[in-house]
Amino acid sequence: MDRNREPEDAEARRAVKPIVCYETDKLPPVDMLLYSRARQTLQLVAEYTAPARDACAFEVPAGHFFRILSVDGPQVGDLNLWSAGNLQERFFSGKTRQLHATHVSTGDRLWSNLPHLRALATITHDTLDWYGWDADGAGVHDVIGTRCDPYTNHALRGLNYHHCCHSNLTRALAEFKGIALAEAELHVHDVLNVFMCTGFSFDTHQYFMKASPVRPGDFIEFFAETDLLGALSACPGGDCGSSHSDDATPCYPLRVEVYRSESAELANWLPSDINGYDRTHGL
Secondary structure, three states, rough: OOOOOOOOOHHHHHHOOOOOOOHHHHHOOOOOOHHHHHHHHEEEEEEEEOEEEEEEEEEEOOOOEEEEEEOOOOOOEEEEEEEEEEEEEEEEEHHHHHOOOOOOOOOOOOEEEEOOOOOEEEEEEOOOOOOOOOOOOEEEEOOOOOOOOOOHHHHHHOOOOOOOOOHHHHHHHHHOOOOHHHHHHHHOOEEEEEEEEEEEOOOOOOHHHOOOOOOOOOOEEEOOOOOOEEEEEEOOOOOOOOOOOOOOOOOOOEEEEEEEEEEHHOOOOOOOOOOOOOOOOOO
C-alpha cells in the first residue's frame, strides 16, 4: 500500500508528548480498606457453573461479593454484567478501558454504559495480580477484545459454530430471563475477558492472545455496587494459547461463587448512583 510523503515537520508531530485522557482522581473514591474488612467475614450463599464451551447466568445482590474461579484446568471466561432490574444498563468495556487501562485488576471498577455511567462492580481481589506486564506487552483480564462470535467465525472460516462466547452468553441470558434468543442477543455486549492474557503486537499493533497463566484455584473477586445480573462463558479457546472457537482445544468449566459479608463495616454503605448529568444535551 502506497503511503503519502512525510511532511517536513513529521518528526516534530510524532514527538508531541502524550497525555492521559481522563484524570480519575475526581471519581468516587475506591475504599479498599472497607472492602478488605468486609472480605474477612464472607459466607458463601450461591454457586453457579459455566460448563466448558458453554455459559451460565447468575444474580448478585448489591453489597455482595462474587468470584470467578478456575477449577479443573487453565480456562478463560467472557463476562457480561447488567443492572439486574434493567437490561438496558450494562457493562461498558470501552469506558472502563478509558478510565482504567487495557487490563484491569484489584481496585479497578467495571462501569456501565451511557446514559447510566456508574460503577457496577469493583475488583476486590485478583490472584493473578502478580503477572503484571510481560516481555510481549501482554497482561491479564483485558477490556480490549470483544467476545468471540459466530459471525466473525463464519466470515473467516465459512463455518456455523454455535459455541462461541457470544452464542453461549445469548443462550444463558435467554434461558435465565425466559426470553427469546433474538431478544437476548441484543443485550449481549463486549466483555471483560477474565483470565485471558492479551496485548498488541509491537510491530503491527494487532490484538494477540497467549496461553493464560491461570491455574486451578486462581480467582478474581468483585464487589457488587448495585444489584447485578451476570453471564459467564467458558470460552471455546480454553486457555487461548493455541486456538479459538473450536471443539478440539482442551476446555474446562468455570465456577461463580456469590458471598454475603457478615461485617458491620457495610452498615453505612450505599449502592452506586446513576450518573448525575441532566441529559438536556444543550437544548
